[in-house]
Amino acid sequence: MVIEQVARFIRTYEMIRPGDVVLTGFSGGADSVLLLQLLWELSRDVGFGVQAVHVHHNLRQEEADRDAAFAEAFCQERGVPFFLYSCPVEAVAKEKRLSLEEAGRLERQRVFAQCLRDCGGTKLALAHHRNDLAETMIHHLARGTSLSGLASLRPVRGTVIRPLLCLERAEIEAELARRGIAWCEDSTNAADDYTRNGIRHHVIPYLEQSVNRRATAHMAQTSLDLMEAEEYLAAEAKKRFDEYCVWREGELELSARLAREPAILQRYVVRDCLEQLAGRRKDLGREHLESVLGLLDKQVGKLVCLPYGLEAVRRYQGILLRKRDGSQNSQESGYTLMEGEGRWVLGEFQAKVSFPEDFAGNFERISEKKYTKCFNYDKIKAGLVLRTRKSGDFLTVQADGGRKKLKDYMIDAKIPREQRDSILLVADGQEIVWVVGYRVSEAYRARKDTKKIIQIEVSGGYTNE
Numbered sequence: 001m002v003i004e005q006v007a008r009f010i011r012t013y014e015m016i017r018p019g020d021v022v023l024t025g026f027s028g029g030a031d032s033v034l035l036l037q038l039l040w041e042l043s044r045d046v047g048f049g050v051q052a053v054h055v056h057h058n059l060r061q062e063e064a065d066r067d068a069a070f071a072e073a074f075c076q077e078r079g080v081p082f083f084l085y086s087c088p089v090e091a092v093a094k095e096k097r098l099s100l101e102e103a104g105r106l107e108r109q110r111v112f113a114q115c116l117r118d119c120g121g122t123k124l125a126l127a128h129h130r131n132d133l134a135e136t137m138i139h140h141l142a143r144g145t146s147l148s149g150l151a152s153l154r155p156v157r158g159t160v161i162r163p164l165l166c167l168e169r170a171e172i173e174a175e176l177a178r179r180g181i182a183w184c185e186d187s188t189n190a191a192d193d194y195t196r197n198g199i200r201h202h203v204i205p206y207l208e209q210s211v212n213r214r215a216t217a218h219m220a221q222t223s224l225d226l227m228e229a230e231e232y233l234a235a236e237a238k239k240r241f242d243e244y245c246v247w248r249e250g251e252l253e254l255s256a257r258l259a260r261e262p263a264i265l266q267r268y269v270v271r272d273c274l275e276q277l278a279g280r281r282k283d284l285g286r287e288h289l290e291s292v293l294g295l296l297d298k299q300v301g302k303l304v305c306l307p308y309g310l311e312a313v314r315r316y317q318g319i320l321l322r323k324r325d326g327s328q329n330s331q332e333s334g335y336t337l338m339e340g341e342g343r344w345v346l347g348e349f350q351a352k353v354s355f356p357e358d359f360a361g362n363f364e365r366i367s368e369k370k371y372t373k374c375f376n377y378d379k380i381k382a383g384l385v386l387r388t389r390k391s392g393d394f395l396t397v398q399a400d401g402g403r404k405k406l407k408d409y410m411i412d413a414k415i416p417r418e419q420r421d422s423i424l425l426v427a428d429g430q431e432i433v434w435v436v437g438y439r440v441s442e443a444y445r446a447r448k449d450t451k452k453i454i455q456i457e458v459s460g461g462y463t464n465e
Contacts, residue, residue: 023121031127237268278308
């Protein structure tokens, strides 16, 4: 029986202990309905409390009101404490320049954490199942990820538990139908507007129908194997931290002797170093770790800029990792391109800066591509910064100095609205020098009479060079 299968899964990963208070994320969809139902039934035998929290996203109007009413009634019938939170997801998405999908996820995380504190919960139960796990694996794999990303939906992570990772979506719906229990359907799940929905509706069915009908189950098992591999490598990296890393006045010195370790352990050690300096690691990707390790093959003094206002500098004995003075850099505030050649990383992008010599009289030999551009260095006023758009940005579009608001340029260039906040820019104050992948400013364009140029090459992200 399904309830016995879930109970075994809970015991295997020691998800719940007697005396726990389990707060359940309860949307009213099939997954969360079965999760709450099973936890409610199991709570009487195991001896733990069950509560439910519903997040109203204020996006689907009457349909969202219906879901909230259904969730509350379901809990009342079973005597389960119910908490309802209303979140302005659309406003949050606009303010933080996020997609509705990402803003909703962040708001749910915030609400769950707050509700756990307020109601005295000890565990948070989420209704992710094997199909969610497979979709997440494919999504992360396509975007670029590590072992951790391929096993991000874990049965247990801190206080978060996922008791339904042993079931597939079809098993969940079949069990509810067998029991005669109704649930709510979210109309947005039927559309392909969200990336995950496209994977759900097209990729997974193709794999199950044309490759292997147990593709989802196999991916679920592989994810658990990868989770074990990730935990092992993380533990091995921690053992090596004390051997290769030394704290000195808030900075980390990383010994060049780290290079004798396997490459994968080198990356794990660097990841731990950066996480300790920044206090988080969500935006630390493989390209960041490799850019740090790449300094071991560079001259002393070479530097790379990293997320969270961090930088890595090549020193005689290894690499110095530290926070940049007075820097609060982010994807929005950007990274300043310092004088001297170097390589900078901004999110999924990498920028290489160089200063070609003997430019005078050799204009023809300076090659430019879509993602490699040359600019008149002497025209720079405030200093070049890699960032995304801000209010007040403008672009010089005519040789006589004629300007256009960046927003108007993006509209004229037919850049989709949902992409405009993520387009990488090279800016000099509020004047845009280069809309990466599109056009450069006429005011900064390198010409035959230019005395000194700065060349910027961008890769990663949406680039294809």
